[in-house]
Amino acid sequence: MDMDAFFASVEQASNPALKGQPIGVIGSQERTVVVTCSYEARKFGVRTGMSKYEALRVCPHLKLVPGRNRKYTYISKQITDYLLTITPDVEVYSVDEAFLDISDVLNTSDEISYMIKSFVKKNFGITCSLGVGSNKLIAKMASGIKKPDGYYKVESGDEIDFIDRFKLGDIWGIGRRLEKRFNNMGIFKPKDLREFGEDKLTDMLGINGSHLYRMVCGEYLSGVNTDDPPVKSIGHSMTLPTNLYNREQAANYLLQLSEMVSARARKNSYAGKTISLHIRDIELQSVRKMKTIPFFTSATHHIYETVMEIFDEIWEKRPIRALGVSISKLVPGLIQLSTTMDADKRWDDIYKAIDSMNGKYGDFTLSFGSVLNCKRIGSRGISPAWRPKGARDVDVL
DNA sequence: TCTGGGGTCCTAGGACCC
DNA sequence: TCTGGGGTCCTAGGACCC
Numbered sequence A: 001m002d003m004d005a006f007f008a009s010v011e012q013a014s015n016p017a018l019k020g021q022p023i024g025v026i027g028s029q030e031r032t033v034v035v036t037c038s039y040e041a042r043k044f045g046v047r048t049g050m051s052k053y054e055a056l057r058v059c060p061h062l063k064l065v066p067g068r069n070r071k072y073t074y075i076s077k078q079i080t081d082y083l084l085t086i087t088p089d090v091e092v093y094s095v096d097e098a099f100l101d102i103s104d105v106l107n108t109s110d111e112i113s114y115m116i117k118s119f120v121k122k123n124f125g126i127t128c129s130l131g132v133g134s135n136k137l138i139a140k141m142a143s144g145i146k147k148p149d150g151y152y153k154v155e156s157g158d159e160i161d162f163i164d165r166f167k168l169g170d171i172w173g174i175g176r177r178l179e180k181r182f183n184n185m186g187i188f189k190p191k192d193l194r195e196f197g198e199d200k201l202t203d204m205l206g207i208n209g210s211h212l213y214r215m216v217c218g219e220y221l222s223g224v225n226t227d228d229p230p231v232k233s234i235g236h237s238m239t240l241p242t243n244l245y246n247r248e249q250a251a252n253y254l255l256q257l258s259e260m261v262s263a264r265a266r267k268n269s270y271a272g273k274t275i276s277l278h279i280r281d282i283e284l285q286s287v288r289k290m291k292t293i294p295f296f297t298s299a300t301h302h303i304y305e306t307v308m309e310i311f312d313e314i315w316e317k318r319p320i321r322a323l324g325v326s327i328s329k330l331v332p333g334l335i336q337l338s339t340t341m342d343a344d345k346r347w348d349d350i351y352k353a354i355d356s357m358n359g360k361y362g363d364f365t366l367s368f369g370s371v372l373n374c375k376r377i378g379s380r381g382i383s384p385a386w387r388p389k390g391a392r393d394v395d396v397l
Numbered sequence B, C: 001t002c003t004g005g006g007g008t009c010c011t012a013g014g015a016c017c018c
Helices: A006-014 A052-058 A069-086 A109-124 A136-144 A159-163 A176-184 A190-196 A198-205 A207-216 A247-267 A300-314 A346-361 A369-373
Strands: A023-026 A034-037 A063-066 A090-094 A097-100 A128-132 A151-153 A233-244 A270-281 A286-297 A320-332
Touching: A006 A023, A006 A034, A006 A069, A023 A052, A034 A052, A052 A063, A069 A090, A069 A097, A069 A109, A097 A136, A109 A128, A109 A151, A128 A136, A136 A151, A136 A159, A190 A198, A190 A207, A198 A207, A233 A247, A233 A270, A247 A270, A247 A300, A247 A320, A247 A346, A247 A369, A270 A300, A286 A300, A286 A320, A300 A320
Parallel strands: A023 A063, A128 A151
Antiparallel strands: A023 A034, A090 A097, A233 A320, A270 A286, A270 A320
8 A cells, every 4th residue: 555645645635725736745944855746746747856946946836835744644653553454464664655465354455445545535535556466566566557546456477467567667676776777788678687587687786686586577575574673773864954164063963963863762762882974065975984882872972972083084174064873783672871981970860851851842842052053953854764653753843 | 046864775895703 | 934714793885765
């Protein structure tokens, strides 16, 4: 099941003035992109990922609507709960996409499709598309071809014929780079890839090559995975309201980002030991460096101090457009604040105070003073990767 | 006025260990 | 003097996804 232009459809359903109009859902910050756009907007060539200026150029009467994360995750959760009444075998793939294993469900796929579509339309006034197939790849590809409000079923045995209808770049898992690389080799269709052969594909791409070969044969190895995959990293990045030119300005934002990352880690009981900093300059060139520290932590000051060490190692003094901080090598179920490394044990009390205050009154109600030097505080973006609960639940101020 | 934000997986080379 | 074989961990970077 795949929602149709999910964020945009939700906005249109809740505001009659937007119905039938070309709209684009964007972040609320100045430098932002179209995250989702309505089908009316797509007719004009508006696409996901376009800057708002570019989108307005191709469609001058486009209505830009700042995204409302809480609303989307709430609806997403209601829909997931409904899907779970059909079968417990539901894989929540993203905020607007889910796989259902209906092998053991007594209803036909036509009936199930009708039930889901009716539920979504009746409760939220929006549409979704459904695809049916013998594996996740086929079902996913099938869900896309009759959009919006689509339904398409691929009968068992028809998988190869079905996959042969697609260009390589339209296959799940083949992105722009890979498509171009194949095209340069004279490979344009799934059939060409099969003829190229599994061995050569594996030599070229390693394990992904053999997966890809299976895929163009209409096969897919992994089944519907009902349990939440473990969280591997927690990160935040921010395109700055204005470019930064010196270390002190950067330090303010890096403290803020460190606090966002560690607060989310603490909230969800994770501690990690690999800390990574990402700097994107005004030419859109990126540098990234990570450092593993000798202990697990979810303390803002540990993350911040490590981030600043990295910053001093990698910043080439070019103006900064965006900064990102993330923590990985996580252990679940552990909140670690001060360590034997910290002479000052008041950190424990400080984080307890910060977390309980912000838990009650919202992120950054209580924080470090120099965060106030930042023109933008807190997450204001909107991301389809966000989820209704757990560590992937991101609060937007 | 140029392209957000949050993730995962894979690879290859180097350090280090037995 | 003369460097095999097996392993883990760390790190940068690429590619992909929603």
